[in-house]
Amino acid sequence: MNDETFLNETVEVIALFKAGHHPCQPVRFKRPNGKEVSVTELGLRHPLPNGLKTVHAFDVTDGGTDYRLIFDSERLTWRLTMEADHYE
Amino acid sequence: MNEFNQERPLIMHIDLNSCFATVEQQARPMLRGKPVAIVNRRTDKTAIVTASYEAKAMGVKVGMKLRDAKILCPDIIALESDPSKYRYVYHRLLDIMKDYSAHVTMKSIDEGVIDFHDTSQAIAGRDLVDIGYEIKQRLKDEIGVWMRCNIGISTNRILAKTAAGLHKPDGLDMITSQNIKEVLGSLQLTDLTGIARRNERRLNSVGITTPLQFFDADVPTLRDVVFKSVVGEWWYKRLRGYEVDDVETHIKRVGRQYVLERFDLTYQEITQRLHHLCESVGSRLRSQQRAARGVYVYAKTLDREYWHTSSLSPLPFFSDQAIYAQALQLFQRAPDGLKEIGVHCYELADFEPSQLSLFADDIARERHIAEVIDTLNQRFGERTVHSADTLNTGIYVHTKIPFGSTRYL
Numbered sequence: 001m002n003d004e005t006f007l008n009e010t011v012e013v014i015a016l017f018k019a020g021h022h023p024c025q026p027v028r029f030k031r032p033n034g035k036e037v038s039v040t041e042l043g044l045r046h047p048l049p050n051g052l053k054t055v056h057a058f059d060v061t062d063g064g065t066d067y068r069l070i071f072d073s074e075r076l077t078w079r080l081t082m083e084a085d086h087y088e
Numbered sequence: 089m090n091e092f093n094q095e096r097p098l099i100m101h102i103d104l105n106s107c108f109a110t111v112e113q114q115a116r117p118m119l120r121g122k123p124v125a126i127v128n129r130r131t132d133k134t135a136i137v138t139a140s141y142e143a144k145a146m147g148v149k150v151g152m153k154l155r156d157a158k159i160l161c162p163d164i165i166a167l168e169s170d171p172s173k174y175r176y177v178y179h180r181l182l183d184i185m186k187d188y189s190a191h192v193t194m195k196s197i198d199e200g201v202i203d204f205h206d207t208s209q210a211i212a213g214r215d216l217v218d219i220g221y222e223i224k225q226r227l228k229d230e231i232g233v234w235m236r237c238n239i240g241i242s243t244n245r246i247l248a249k250t251a252a253g254l255h256k257p258d259g260l261d262m263i264t265s266q267n268i269k270e271v272l273g274s275l276q277l278t279d280l281t282g283i284a285r286r287n288e289r290r291l292n293s294v295g296i297t298t299p300l301q302f303f304d305a306d307v308p309t310l311r312d313v314v315f316k317s318v319v320g321e322w323w324y325k326r327l328r329g330y331e332v333d334d335v336e337t338h339i340k341r342v343g344r345q346y347v348l349e350r351f352d353l354t355y356q357e358i359t360q361r362l363h364h365l366c367e368s369v370g371s372r373l374r375s376q377q378r379a380a381r382g383v384y385v386y387a388k389t390l391d392r393e394y395w396h397t398s399s400l401s402p403l404p405f406f407s408d409q410a411i412y413a414q415a416l417q418l419f420q421r422a423p424d425g426l427k428e429i430g431v432h433c434y435e436l437a438d439f440e441p442s443q444l445s446l447f448a449d450d451i452a453r454e455r456h457i458a459e460v461i462d463t464l465n466q467r468f469g470e471r472t473v474h475s476a477d478t479l480n481t482g483i484y485v486h487t488k489i490p491f492g493s494t495r496y497l
Contacts, residue, residue, distance in 0.1 A: 084118070
């Protein structure tokens, strides 16, 4: 079975904003415990309705673990809401 | 009409491969190449909604119980469905398809049809096979590298869909007068959309056991002996590439069902879930600008009994309260030992009343309240405002992806 952990951590993110089909790509993020994660691939970015506003869900991986980052474009904040690994 | 339609094939059917599982593998790269099953609830008794190709290769099938799938494929990874992700991909696919023609019809959340008749000059001059490969590439560029789709091209919808199913995953095939017999020769009768076990038995009863024999059958046999209706004539035309399925379907009923999370719930707890379903049905009904005259309630028991009852009112209704009041009254006759409950509204009518009523003021007030609640829920999120009775049901009765209809996406 899979091993998903649901979180609600505020994280610091370095993201690249550029032209093209994927205009915002998280590149690296730092968790409250100090662990830094380098994003090797953006799996999917999709909007999520959240009350009056829309936040953006970024499903990313560092090549060993999958993560979900939520970007609140109104408050300009990032949260780490899920990590999943092993899948064994 | 004896010959295959000789016009240029201009119907393209696009089908996302194992859609929900592929989207999850796209979103979570560590799942790629692994057997994945999408379920609505992660319990052993739950049925699999979608299986990835890796799981299908191990014998896992859609509709199979998760516990049975684990026997075939112990490493299977079960994920709960994530409707917002699938809706996003659906809208991205729709956007891509609309770039090629104004005549796009989505058949469900994971498949759609582009009709290239009456498209722009620039598109009409292009080879549809090239456009097919371009759409495949755009899916990868605009959504993600793991996205794949089957594409079928032909002169009508059913043969385009058949073509899309020839080489899964990631195929692109065309059915024309040149290869129709070769294609039909490689298929079983039940590979044709619309031919399931019952129709197969009908065809078998007159000695038709293969699609090729079906193709060679004449109109009188199909119309008067096999299908005993005009349907036989439609099949004769379909198999020769003529379009008979380009019809607009109208919504006839709106409903929802729910498999109880536990089978020892009290009567009150069950009616709370019924109330929740009625609120959901009411919201869907009004989103289509419809009211209803009939309520149909059903239940399945642990003994596999199917119980149902219905009532029809002289005047249409639309509010959650009106639907629930009728459903609750009907539900009082429901048997014990329930496993699943469902409610449908039928005999749909326009939301706007067509004639004056003695109770116009009351109806206007009820309509106003319903509209305000729908607006609030639309703006602040589903079920922001709902009845106090269903305060605790939201954690159980989740909104799931509707198959077959794209009306609520």
